[in-house]
Amino acid sequence: MSKPIPDAYPTSPRSELKRAPERGRTDRATVHAILDEGLVAHVGFATGPQPFVIPSAYVRIGDVLYLHGSPAGRKMRQLGKGIPVCVTVTHVDGLVLGRSALHHSMNYRSVVIFGSARPVDDLEEKKRVLEALVEHVVPGRAAEAREPNETELKFTRVLALTIEEATAKVRTGPPRDDEEDLGHPIWAGVIPLSLAAGDPVTDPRLPAVEEAPSYAKEYRRGPSPPLE
């Protein structure tokens, strides 16, 4: 990772990979695709020596990761102060079954982001972010949902985290057993994993029996359309 990479996020000692650096990527295309497919980010911050890792909904717009939460939550209160934050998004793509116990692994894609957040106070920006968040999670939904009104916008807290540094890490492919283990007489390979959607469950408070829209019935999680 010492050669310049076109359209890459910067790194520094805090974001450089110490382990398996050959799996590292910093180009925006890879980083953004992983972020745009994710539903939950794990948001880390510290108060004194005590770390906290809180799951959070998010949406990326350009080089900014927006986080949503309640003003009462610890995450929003602490991060709004602009303290350093680390946000990680991980997809597990498969279980890697080697011949030896130690060559069991997982295929995965992860992104680790470093930056600091600012509260979003402008109501128009907040509204745009909340719509983008709905659209990120369920493409096609934002146009139909009832828009947030001014009171709701005021009471909702949104944080904007500019991505200062980001490192993606990707493992793909079969097990990497040592040559001398290839004769160990068991099956070896990969069990692919993915997030699958089931049949939509209609809200019991829906007045009439109504079919779910196609964006719900045919929901498939993949990268959502990029927002720039």
Added chain:
Amino acid sequence: MSKPIPDAYPTSPRSELKRAPERGRTDRATVHAILDEGLVAHVGFATGPQPFVIPSAYVRIGDVLYLHGSPAGRKMRQLGKGIPVCVTVTHVDGLVLGRSALHHSMNYRSVVIFGSARPVDDLEEKKRVLEALVEHVVPGRAAEAREPNETELKFTRVLALTIEEATAKVRTGPPRDDEEDLGHPIWAGVIPLSLAAGDPVTDPRLPAVEEAPSYAKEYRRGPSPPLE
């Protein structure tokens, strides 16, 4: 959460839920079921004010969460010093589509753990943990895999994190739209999500065409058998 809960993990100000406390659980049965179903934990720690959140394989045995990694990684080096650590495991169970943008949500189960870790140096304990880890990820596999030898055990780093405090958080069910939004004329409900396994992909280095074992062909992610 002020009433005593049978067989519950303790909490303190750092682990008490500030937001939606009605979703909180601290009983071991709930906490353990969520941990035992998970594949990846997000491990948080701080060096000075700088937080890090690193995805990690893990296995729970009793009240101890074991983490596995390379001695070269930042996570293992820092955590081996016994600094405070926060580990979070999250399952996304569904997407909640309300009528209003702000009542979009997710059904999820998460556990946030606080404690500190110690390096596992005893080779027998390390071996037991590595076997448990393989079995946690793919039940049925540990008995077949080639066991770690002494050299491998020496070069593998395992950390033991005793769970000092733990809080689970669970959201289930339909959207919670306000009464006045129930007339908004769109479908509302939940898109269930789960981790699905595909057909096993055989390692190209397997000498003969061999069928995958049933634990791979019929892999379904659910809570793995508890290890006490």
